[in-house]
Amino acid sequence: MNVIKLKDRQELDRRTPSMPWYIEKFINYKLPDLSPSSLLEYVRDYEAFLSWMLAEGLAAGPDLRDVQLEELEKLHMDSIDQFKMFLATRQENNNSKTTISRKLSSLRSLFHYLSQIAEDDQFYPLLKRNVMAKVSIKRAHKPKDTAAKLEGKLLQEQEIDEFIRYINEDYGTDASANKQAMYSYMLNRIRDTCIVSLILNSGLRVSEIVNMNVDDLDLKKKLLYVFRKGKNDDTFKTPVYFRQEAMYNLQLYLAQRDSQYKAPKREKALFLAIANGKHEGSRMTKRAIQEMVIKYAKRFGKPYLSVHKLRHSFATDYYLRNDLYKTQEQLGHASPETTQIYAHLTDRTMAEAIDRQKRDD
Numbered sequence: 001m002n003v004i005k006l007k008d009r010q011e012l013d014r015r016t017p018s019m020p021w022y023i024e025k026f027i028n029y030k031l032p033d034l035s036p037s038s039l040l041e042y043v044r045d046y047e048a049f050l051s052w053m054l055a056e057g058l059a060a061g062p063d064l065r066d067v068q069l070e071e072l073e074k075l076h077m078d079s080i081d082q083f084k085m086f087l088a089t090r091q092e093n094n095n096s097k098t099t100i101s102r103k104l105s106s107l108r109s110l111f112h113y114l115s116q117i118a119e120d121d122q123f124y125p126l127l128k129r130n131v132m133a134k135v136s137i138k139r140a141h142k143p144k145d146t147a148a149k150l151e152g153k154l155l156q157e158q159e160i161d162e163f164i165r166y167i168n169e170d171y172g173t174d175a176s177a178n179k180q181a182m183y184s185y186m187l188n189r190i191r192d193t194c195i196v197s198l199i200l201n202s203g204l205r206v207s208e209i210v211n212m213n214v215d216d217l218d219l220k221k222k223l224l225y226v227f228r229k230g231k232n233d234d235t236f237k238t239p240v241y242f243r244q245e246a247m248y249n250l251q252l253y254l255a256q257r258d259s260q261y262k263a264p265k266r267e268k269a270l271f272l273a274i275a276n277g278k279h280e281g282s283r284m285t286k287r288a289i290q291e292m293v294i295k296y297a298k299r300f301g302k303p304y305l306s307v308h309k310l311r312h313s314f315a316t317d318y319y320l321r322n323d324l325y326k327t328q329e330q331l332g333h334a335s336p337e338t339t340q341i342y343a344h345l346t347d348r349t350m351a352e353a354i355d356r357q358k359r360d361d
Contacts, residue, residue, distance in 0.1 A: 019064060104132075115129075155313040163305075164196055167192055198242060203311050207229065208228070222244065223241060226240055264281075312345075
């Protein structure tokens with residue numbers, strides 16, 4: 001099991017016992033089909049919903065695990081509408097339309113299981129009345145809408161090389177007045193350049209970067225072997241190509257990985273960091289990579305960049321040179337509909353390129 005899934009499985013095992021018995025039953029039912037990460041999101045969504053029910057007096061409680069099936073059966077559509085309003089308006093929740101749709105979808109999956117699949121000792125459904133069957137959940141974003149939101153927030157053409165070069169060479173000049181920032185930069189410059197170059201030349205997700213081990217890298221074939229999102233088979237890693245442009249940075253990093261990060265022999269992770277107070281390197285975390293990219297992006301003058309937008313930047317550039325299905329395979333999308341984002345983005349990119357060419361002429 002990969003590192004992130006392992007941590008999420010441990011967290012899932014820790015939190016599930018605080019849920020009512022029927023939710024535990026649902027989680028166990030779904031365990032063979034969904035990843036621990038997805039099920040952990042389900043549990044978090046159920047915690048939010050049950051906490052809201054207790055606060056609104058819709059369940060007697062006193063704890064989450066005390067919420068009864070009968071109390072779910074008595075919920076009215078008004079209650080679900082109020083919960084949606086709670087998610088949308090409470091500042092501390094800060095839920096987007098996409099997040100709200102996901103939370104409602106989590107509830108609908110649970111209620112469907114309880115009313116259509118799970119049975120009591122007399123073979124009757126556990127839930128006699130399913131209020132969530134009445135709830136319509138619209139797709140929050142179509143590919144065209146997502147593309148519109150990303151417009152102007154990605155690296156295009158020469159900007160991809162410029163951002164990599166900035167991390168490798170120019171950031172030191174901008175941060176020279178800050179001794180702490182310079183110390184960290186000099187320590188991690190080659191590693192950071194390698195990570196960003198790899199994302200911008202392969203389209204890997206941050207979770208795939210985090211989980212990668214040294215022996216997952218095949219420099220001769222320009223291949224990486226990664227656990228793909230949504231695939232529960234932990235015995236199989238998917239081969240993913242990276243461009244030649246990432247090779248030099250990978251070779252530089254590999255040459256210094258052991259000595260720079262004092263990697264113990266037992267540490268298999270490709271990308272390492274030395275935590276404060278530690279003397280040996282250990283696997284970089286997802287958050288560390290995200291914060292690293294944001295740090296450089298701000299200095300580069302593009303504060304809206306993130307790891308995921310670097311992936312989008314690669315995908316847009318890749319799609320310009322390939323077709324929809326090759327792009328889908330490279331990115332590991334389950335559906336070509338997701339990949340259609342880049343069809344809309346590249347339409348705009350090509351139009352902008354034509355306009356620039358006209359101005360140059």
